[in-house]
Every structure is written in structure tokens, then in C-alpha cells.
Amino acid sequence: MKVLVITGSPHKKGTTAVLTEQFIKGAEEAGHEVCRFDSAFMNVHPCIACEKCHKTDTGCAFKDDMEKINPELVSADVIVFVTPIYYYGMNAQIRTVIDRFYANDASLHGNRKTALMVTMADDTMESAEGAIASFKGMANYLDWEISGMVIGVDCGDVSALEKTDYPEQAYNLGKNI
DSSP states (O other), X not given: OEEEEEEOOSOTTSHHHHHHHHHHHHHHHTTOEEEEEEGGGSOOOOOOOOOHHHHSSSOOSOOSTHHHHHHHHHHOSEEEEEEEBSSSSBOHXXXXXXXXXXXXXXXXXXSOEEEEEEEOSOSSGGXXXXXXXXXXXXXXXXXXXXXXXXXXXXXXXXXXXXXXXXXXXXXXXXXXX
16 A cells, blocks of 8 residues: 655654654555655645635645645555644644645545544643544545554653653554554
């Protein structure tokens, strides 16, 4: 299968990077082709609902790094979202990419799997509920099968994360996707 991993963190060696690397390791060991898109390091303009993508045949009004990911997005069998929780939801960098899915809306429905991995310093699931609800709503709308979630609570830094089984959960999710 072709797996697209979209990350949101601006920390190249942070907690979500650890989960991402473990997921990819498991997925590649299982024989899957993996493409990674680190949204925090790309130039992606927010969607402004101008409707150019739906009213013309020229696609999105913004010619930015989404042009690199759109072919991967449309051809992926599995789309995995990896985001830190800063304030009750997916972070802005990954949300900007997800909002731009709008330009490809017609070609994204059905026949895909998806997964969510998050980390956060908070020690309560309440802080992740917004991200989980948004993820589930998107999966439902797009008719994607949810293959799993890794919700890393109380992981404010890599040393805290390494004391948990979340990296192993991420690896197993990749291995079994």
C-alpha cells in the first residue's frame, strides 16, 4: 500500500517526530511505500474559500507546496496525521494542509484508511478531544476507515515520551496498517 504521513510539528526532533519515525519504520518493514510531508516546513497558504478550485479547471488559486503533496494525497491508500496538541486541537500547520484538501474533495472520498497520532504535555484525554473529534468527523465525511490512533498524553518532551509505550504503539500501527 501507499502510505502518506502528514506531520504538523515544527520540532524536527520532538515527540511527534519520534512517533512518526516509529510508524514509518513499522510500515516500511511491512512492505508499504511511505511518503512523508512535514507541513511545518512547507509553504502552504491557508484556504480562503475563493472556489477557484471548483469553478475552474486550474485548481487552487495558490501555487505553493500543496502542489507537491496533492498527487501523493490523491494516490494514497492510507493517510496518517501526526500532530502535537498545543491547545485542544490539531496544530495550525497541519490544519492548514487539511483545509486545503477542499480543492481535491471530489477525488478523496472512499477507499482509504486513515490514522491519527498525537502527543501533548497534558495528562488528560480532554485536551485531545477536539483533535479526535475533528479527525473522526473528517474520516466519516470522506468515508475513510480509521485504522487506529495513538494518543500520547503526558509527553511534553522526548524523555517523557520514551518512558511510555507510545513509540511502540506507533511502530505497531505502522506494521499493521
